[in-house]
Amino acid sequence: MSACTDESTARALVVRTARSLFTRGLTHGSTGNLSVRLADGTLLLTPTGSSLGTVEEGQLSRTDVHGKHLDGPRPTKEAFLHAAFYRARPGAHAVVHLHSTHAAAVSCLDGVNPADALPPLTAYYAMRVGKLPLLPYHAPGDSSLEPLAERTARTHHAVLLANHGPVVAGASMEQAADAIEELEETAKLHLLLRGHATRPLTPEQAAALASPSS
Template identity: 65%
Template sequence: MSEETKLRDKLCACGASLFRRGLTFGSTGNLSVALPDGGWLMTPTNASLGDLDPARLSKIDAAGRHVGGDKPTKEAFLHRVMYGKREEARAVVHLHSTHSVAVSCLDGLDCANCLPPITAYYVMRVGRLPLAPYHAPGDEALAADVEKLAGEHHAILLANHGPVVAGTSLDAAMYATEELEETAKLYLLLRGQRVRPLTCEQVEELREKHALW
């Protein structure tokens, strides 16, 4: 079995897992995984992540051109800029997961860091989470705003939209996205309560021991 075939199957399996667990719904969200030749495979437009066909995945070459499979998602530019700014990125996950989207709609967020360090695993897998300004779906102006943040952040929250997360593997990108969603859920559950987040010293210790790429 070729490496590309394995990646096609893996991408579809990950999409099905996310859909089955309610982290995506309808035809929302999109995934991509990098190919050895510098291109990547991506979920097509208007496709449910719960019912992907490995043979119909969009194939993008290293120059960003659509060279095979169904038409790619209109949000392909999110993936393009994440790969472009993060050389070690091997996968990108973008979801409209409920709790992350809910946080992205809140007024008064710290745009430099949307969620507090509630747990160690959030710090280890996500780190700081900046907020990119709102743009209508498919508006490529969002690419410029994400690009400004992607050099220093592998996870970005899009205002009134949802998270986009890059990882050194598809599993790593998924785990970070899931950790972000669970932390968003905790944050909403704890609103109005007295919360004891990790201290700056505890956060720095985690970053030193588990350096984010």
Template identity: 70%
Template sequence: MSRATNRDEQRAEIIAAARSLFQRGLTHGSTGNLSVRVGEHLLVTPTGSSLGTVEADELSLIDAAGAHVSGPRPSKEAFLHAAMLRARPEANAVVHTHSTYAAAVSCLDGLDPEDALPPLTAYFAMRVGRLPLLPYFAPGDQVLEPAAEEAARTHAALLLSNHGPIVAGTSLGAALDAIEELEETAKLFLLLRGLPTRPLTPEQVRALARHGK
């Protein structure tokens, strides 16, 4: 497969994922951004774009440090994608949304900054695991970059305070699965708030990790 064909396919994959997120209400307006690793660079959605309308030829190319290489100006949060992929060399894609329930959880007071959501379901434990809550920074504030990179070394998913989730995956499909599971667990968490709950025990979580199921 030629390099050009491969890159065209990656662009098409990003657009298909963008449309899916937008059509299912996991992003709105011009919120949310996606990236895929392309050799030593990243393809990322551009600044000010809607995932419902962005086109393949509008994607930006950045380097591993987050610097703009070619194409339209990248999302102002592209540096977060670069930071996540630097920290996780096995990952090849990053998805960031402002999805309603995860964003709502990110606004709550009193969350555990080391683990913002309990493992309410097996699929959350498998696809997301522990979810660190990072402090609030204004969108595009690059002061967040070192904190995100440090947290991403040990966690594939992060929750940004008063903002939303960001997830790295081995593939774009894996990152989408994880961020959707995170959103559904945030919904369950809010629905169950104030009720007695029974999260998975640490032993049950470890068993899932051992069996890979």
């Protein structure tokens, strides 16, 4: 999806992706939120308190790129994170935030490298995610995280929020969803392999696979 996609197509895409993530257990209850950037620069987001398993096309919220609510239901309380990523990444047209189990578990571990929370265990992780900064804990909806999120998003299209979960931006909704799913699977591998000697990709191998992100 690009910024020129019409709004009705964008709404359908958000709901279709939300259903896919929910039904496959990548989010639960009323956790997680998705957004797309429209051709006019405004954002469509899932609303606060909604479940990705039941949200409907007509229930999406609209904000500007600074998080100001324009119309529709009240947006997710983490709308400021989405806005921060879009401001930092002009090529981003979708943002996905989940509380996926294994990524959230990694975000709770002591001793995680704040510069890169997960090792590049697989080639697809290196290609779709790359380095994953761990941002310090803030309560959900705490907008004091916004400046740090925006600064970090200028150089990283994916971050992990401490004791919370991942946020990923993409040039398309498909790209963002694929990347956050790859992140979740790598977090699962990382936890399964704890206590075992591992052989991650070397920095050179990972760099060779890295592609320009949105």
